[in-house]
Amino acid sequence: MQNEQLVKDLQAILGSAKVLSEKLDLLSYSYDSSFMARNNRFVPDVVITPTSTEEVSKVMKYAFNNNISVTPRGAGSGETCGSLAIQGGIVMDLATWDTIEEIDAENMQVQMRPGVIHAELNKRLAEYGLFFPPDPGSSQMCTVGGMVANNSSGLRAVKYGTTEQYVLGLEVVLPNGEVIVTGGVNCRAIKNVSGLNLTKLFVGSEGTLGIITKIRLRLWPKPKARGILMAVFNDLEQAPQAVLDVYKGGILPSGIEILDSSAIKAVNEYKPDINLPNAEAILLYELDGNPASVKWEGEEVSRIVGLLAANVEWSTDPQRMSELWQGRAVTATAAARVREDGSRIFAGEDISIPLNKVTESLKKIKEIGKKYGIGVVNYGHIGDGNVHTAPVINPEDPEEVKLGAALADEIHLLAIAMGGVTTGEHGVGAVRSQYARKEHGAALDVMQSIKRTLDPKNIMNPGKLLPEEGNKHGTSTSSGS
Amino acid sequence: MQNEQLVKDLQAILGSAKVLSEKLDLLSYSYDSSFMARNNRFVPDVVITPTSTEEVSKVMKYAFNNNISVTPRGAGSGETCGSLAIQGGIVMDLATWDTIEEIDAENMQVQMRPGVIHAELNKRLAEYGLFFPPDPGSSQMCTVGGMVANNSSGLRAVKYGTTEQYVLGLEVVLPNGEVIVTGGVNCRAIKNVSGLNLTKLFVGSEGTLGIITKIRLRLWPKPKARGILMAVFNDLEQAPQAVLDVYKGGILPSGIEILDSSAIKAVNEYKPDINLPNAEAILLYELDGNPASVKWEGEEVSRIVGLLAANVEWSTDPQRMSELWQGRAVTATAAARVREDGSRIFAGEDISIPLNKVTESLKKIKEIGKKYGIGVVNYGHIGDGNVHTAPVINPEDPEEVKLGAALADEIHLLAIAMGGVTTGEHGVGAVRSQYARKEHGAALDVMQSIKRTLDPKNIMNPGKLLPEEGNKHGTSTSSGS
Numbered sequence: 001m002q003n004e005q006l007v008k009d010l011q012a013i014l015g016s017a018k019v020l021s022e023k024l025d026l027l028s029y030s031y032d033s034s035f036m037a038r039n040n041r042f043v044p045d046v047v048i049t050p051t052s053t054e055e056v057s058k059v060m061k062y063a064f065n066n067n068i069s070v071t072p073r074g075a076g077s078g079e080t081c082g083s084l085a086i087q088g089g090i091v092m093d094l095a096t097w098d099t100i101e102e103i104d105a106e107n108m109q110v111q112m113r114p115g116v117i118h119a120e121l122n123k124r125l126a127e128y129g130l131f132f133p134p135d136p137g138s139s140q141m142c143t144v145g146g147m148v149a150n151n152s153s154g155l156r157a158v159k160y161g162t163t164e165q166y167v168l169g170l171e172v173v174l175p176n177g178e179v180i181v182t183g184g185v186n187c188r189a190i191k192n193v194s195g196l197n198l199t200k201l202f203v204g205s206e207g208t209l210g211i212i213t214k215i216r217l218r219l220w221p222k223p224k225a226r227g228i229l230m231a232v233f234n235d236l237e238q239a240p241q242a243v244l245d246v247y248k249g250g251i252l253p254s255g256i257e258i259l260d261s262s263a264i265k266a267v268n269e270y271k272p273d274i275n276l277p278n279a280e281a282i283l284l285y286e287l288d289g290n291p292a293s294v295k296w297e298g299e300e301v302s303r304i305v306g307l308l309a310a311n312v313e314w315s316t317d318p319q320r321m322s323e324l325w326q327g328r329a330v331t332a333t334a335a336a337r338v339r340e341d342g343s344r345i346f347a348g349e350d351i352s353i354p355l356n357k358v359t360e361s362l363k364k365i366k367e368i369g370k371k372y373g374i375g376v377v378n379y380g381h382i383g384d385g386n387v388h389t390a391p392v393i394n395p396e397d398p399e400e401v402k403l404g405a406a407l408a409d410e411i412h413l414l415a416i417a418m419g420g421v422t423t424g425e426h427g428v429g430a431v432r433s434q435y436a437r438k439e440h441g442a443a444l445d446v447m448q449s450i451k452r453t454l455d456p457k458n459i460m461n462p463g464k465l466l467p468e469e470g471n472k473h474g475t476s477t478s479s480g481s
Numbered sequence: 482m483q484n485e486q487l488v489k490d491l492q493a494i495l496g497s498a499k500v501l502s503e504k505l506d507l508l509s510y511s512y513d514s515s516f517m518a519r520n521n522r523f524v525p526d527v528v529i530t531p532t533s534t535e536e537v538s539k540v541m542k543y544a545f546n547n548n549i550s551v552t553p554r555g556a557g558s559g560e561t562c563g564s565l566a567i568q569g570g571i572v573m574d575l576a577t578w579d580t581i582e583e584i585d586a587e588n589m590q591v592q593m594r595p596g597v598i599h600a601e602l603n604k605r606l607a608e609y610g611l612f613f614p615p616d617p618g619s620s621q622m623c624t625v626g627g628m629v630a631n632n633s634s635g636l637r638a639v640k641y642g643t644t645e646q647y648v649l650g651l652e653v654v655l656p657n658g659e660v661i662v663t664g665g666v667n668c669r670a671i672k673n674v675s676g677l678n679l680t681k682l683f684v685g686s687e688g689t690l691g692i693i694t695k696i697r698l699r700l701w702p703k704p705k706a707r708g709i710l711m712a713v714f715n716d717l718e719q720a721p722q723a724v725l726d727v728y729k730g731g732i733l734p735s736g737i738e739i740l741d742s743s744a745i746k747a748v749n750e751y752k753p754d755i756n757l758p759n760a761e762a763i764l765l766y767e768l769d770g771n772p773a774s775v776k777w778e779g780e781e782v783s784r785i786v787g788l789l790a791a792n793v794e795w796s797t798d799p800q801r802m803s804e805l806w807q808g809r810a811v812t813a814t815a816a817a818r819v820r821e822d823g824s825r826i827f828a829g830e831d832i833s834i835p836l837n838k839v840t841e842s843l844k845k846i847k848e849i850g851k852k853y854g855i856g857v858v859n860y861g862h863i864g865d866g867n868v869h870t871a872p873v874i875n876p877e878d879p880e881e882v883k884l885g886a887a888l889a890d891e892i893h894l895l896a897i898a899m900g901g902v903t904t905g906e907h908g909v910g911a912v913r914s915q916y917a918r919k920e921h922g923a924a925l926d927v928m929q930s931i932k933r934t935l936d937p938k939n940i941m942n943p944g945k946l947l948p949e950e951g952n953k954h955g956t957s958t959s960s961g962s
Binding site: 106107108128129150151153157161162164165174178179180181182184185186187188189190191192193194195196197198200201203204205208209220221222223224244247248249250251252289290291292293295296297300352353354355356357381384385386419420421422423424425426427428432435436438439440441442443444445446447449450451452453454465466 | 586587588589609610631632634638642643645646655659660661662663665666667668669670671672673674675676677678679681682684685686689690701702703704705725728729730731732733770771772773774776777778781833834835836837838862865866867900901902903904905906907908909913916917919920921922923924925926927928930931932933934935946947
């Protein structure tokens with residue numbers, strides 16, 4: 001179909017204000033934070049901004065009848081090309097549809113449209129003493145719809161799990177335009193074992209099975225207190241041990257973060273004032289709960305970790321907590337500035353590995369980096385084994401771009417060899433589907449058969465999450481990942 | 482196929498020791514705890530007890546090629562006919578396959594075969610200071626395989642969620658005999674967003690999509706302390722308010738249980754020594770965590786609930802806790818003995834309703850009971866709205882059996898009308914699939930299309946969870962439910 005006709009048809013459905021087709025508009029929808037999007041431009045044919053289920057349904061019916069690909073998009077803060085129209089077609093921008101429809105505090109839940117910003121939601125919920133626990137780094141910009149589609153998590157997954165744990169139900173527009181409600185039509189129950197669990201199938205499906213148009217989330221009482229503990233280690237192997245010993249002590253912190261020597265160096269170079277101790281690793285524990293609990297656990301974790309660490313500091317003072325956390329807060333930015341001519345790339349950056357393989361994995365990643373002559377900054381959620389490994393290259397140098405891609409590939413394969421997976425929270429998108437066969441074996445065939453069943457024409461975000469059908473080895477032809 | 486041939490073929494696959502075909506053996510596999518099984522005998526054609534993935538796979542290939550139904554079974558402690566061969570065929574008893582393959586304490590997880598008993602697992606895990614939090618009433622007998630298939634929960638779901646929250650991966654034998662591993666082949670990671678979430682699709686699928694042959698569970702540090710608070714209310718409406726007020730106070734107890742006046746009466750008649758105060762409702766809060774936290778929360782919950790309740794008692798003394806809990810511990814048994822000539826039936830017994838509709842629902846259930854002249858004993862997990870409503874009838878009286886079924890139907894429809902669902906934890910099985918269309922609307926079609934995709938010959942536990950295909954209204958022809 002010619003773009004002109006496509007635009008006209010969509011204008012007829014949505015009105016012209018909700019259809020973007022100017023070149024500059026389209027260009028601004030052609031990238032996300034991924035390395036792949038840095039090396040390619042995936043310009044959609046048209047962008048639309050529907051704000052009702054009816055509009056989404058009409059568009060999907062039209063797309064289905066005309067075999068046009070549709071890629072849903074939240075804030076575009078992803079790192080996997082997940083919201084880019086890599087095969088062209090329609091990008092459906094859902095970020096403007098940001099209504100919190102009902103905070104049902106009496107039933108500990110909220111209903112909202114996909115475009116609500118995570119931080120905004122928690123600000124509103126705080127008025128009721130409630131919160132939605134997952135805490136992605138992109139909280140200030142990412143949409144809850146995007147979080148559901150990617151099953152996002154972040155700093156607090158150790159104790160609070162990932163987004164899926166809170167999704168009670170979804171309204172979904174299927175590829176053929178039909179509208180379903182998962183988790184029970186008109187349901188406000190918290191516990192529900194009726195029927196197949198479609199809700200959790202859609203969570204993390206990255207827009208490949210349908211468009212999420214409404215979200216019902218379970219909420220938790222907001223804890224009244226928190227504290228931060230910083231521990232400094234002279235031996236990398238002590239770091240995972242210091243995680244495990246705390247668990248053995250019967251304590252589940254809300255988060256446990258690591259900065260290894262590469263991240264410590266990056267932070268000190270970026271902000272010398274922070275002046276992190278030169279060490280093999282720094283761990284940051286966040287403890288939350290009631291005030292008595294936080295005090296008790298702070299003392300206990302200090303004692304347990306103190307047996308291993310060179311230095312431990314514990315604080316519940318807001319000012320000091322913020323100082324202790326400062327190094328972690330700037331790590332991502334610091335990693336991006338390790339080299340004058342360099343930039344941190346989002347490739348091979350989200351591995352999730354078993355806790356007892358963290359030390360070995362980080363050492364091997366250091367070696368792999370050396371082999372390619374590329375620095376890798378390691379930090380992230382050690383409490384659940386989800387480590388962010390950030391290669392830093394000169395993205396203007398085609399040779400380094402090639403080396404960066406090869407390095408990311410080795411990191412991914414290392415994660416799988418270590419009994420881990422290529423992605424703990426950022427997702428698969430177009431950049432990691434080539435590992436699907438290795439990661440899932442025959443289960444990939446079941447995933448593909450479900451995809452075919454729900455999306456027989458393969459119009460929902462094609463080329464994402466699963467390798468394209470007909471590609472028996474599950475390898476991808478995508479470049480620059 | 483003649484049974485004789487079927488038995489011979491299975492003996493050839495498994496050896497004769499693993500094939501049961503004596504009438505008495507088959508009879509002992511013809512019931513569970515459900516009301517429906519009381520009124521019907523679903524005798525399987527043959528029972529097998531495989532103890533390897535290879536055996537299960539061979540049987541499924543054989544069953545697939547010969548169009549024979551297969552019904553997986555754990556301990557048979559269910560209340561929905563879920564593990565009964567209601568259309569005949571093979572019952573696959575997985576309870577004898579009870580190996581804990583590896584407690585991987587370093588990675589906070591365990592791998593096991595489906596027949597492991599829940600209480601037995603937690604006994605073993607306690608040696609490592611770990612536990613698997615869900616706590617079904619049938620803990621001493623139910624299998625973890627059954628818990629996964631039914632997404633079981635129990636007393637601690639308020640804080641710890643249901644079984645699904647802990648399932649990291651499954652080995653599943655598909656209806657055609659193929660073996661897949663969900664959550665990553667050889668994976669030991671805790672966090673994983675790679676691929677479609679097949680794990681959570683199989684959890685709660687009640688044996689309708691495949692046979693679960695291996696389970697990988699995430700574990701939690703076992704909390705070091707707990708306490709019990711009992712609160713007595715003269716007005717039923719105060720009970721849900723006393724739940725909500727505690728949440729508003731920033732506290733999430735591990736469990737909040739209710740006994741309404743009907744349950745209090747039942748307990749006092751069954752065990753006069755327990756001598757529960759005559760009241761409209763009794764709430765029991767269980768608080769767990771570190772010792773300081775439990776003390777703080779015990780005092781705080783006492784204060785909050787004390788503003789509403791006629792009487793509050795809080796204890797961390799093991800002896801006193803056990804006394805306070807005693808009434809709740811015997812409720813199910815007491816309910817079964819409310820009448821000399823009567824028995825508690827498992828029908829309409831597991832509704833899950835929004836917290837703000839609990840009072841209204843319990844009052845209406847009392848009225849419905851009166852209309853039918855049948856007493857209903859109400860108790861259960863008010864913290865998440867999952868109330869067990871136990872009708873007590875004379876099961877030998879055909880007229881009462883009919884009335885009991887009609888009453889259960891009204892309770893189920895009431896739950897849906899209140900914004901709830903017919904089952905919070907016991908499952909659908911053969912006894913609640915007639916409500917699927919009302920509960921799920923068009924989403925039921927998607928569930929059925931997934932069922933068709935994975936089980937094209939409809940041999941996996943047919944007649945369970947979803948209404949049979951071709952039945953457009955989603956109504957069931959099952960009797961006595």
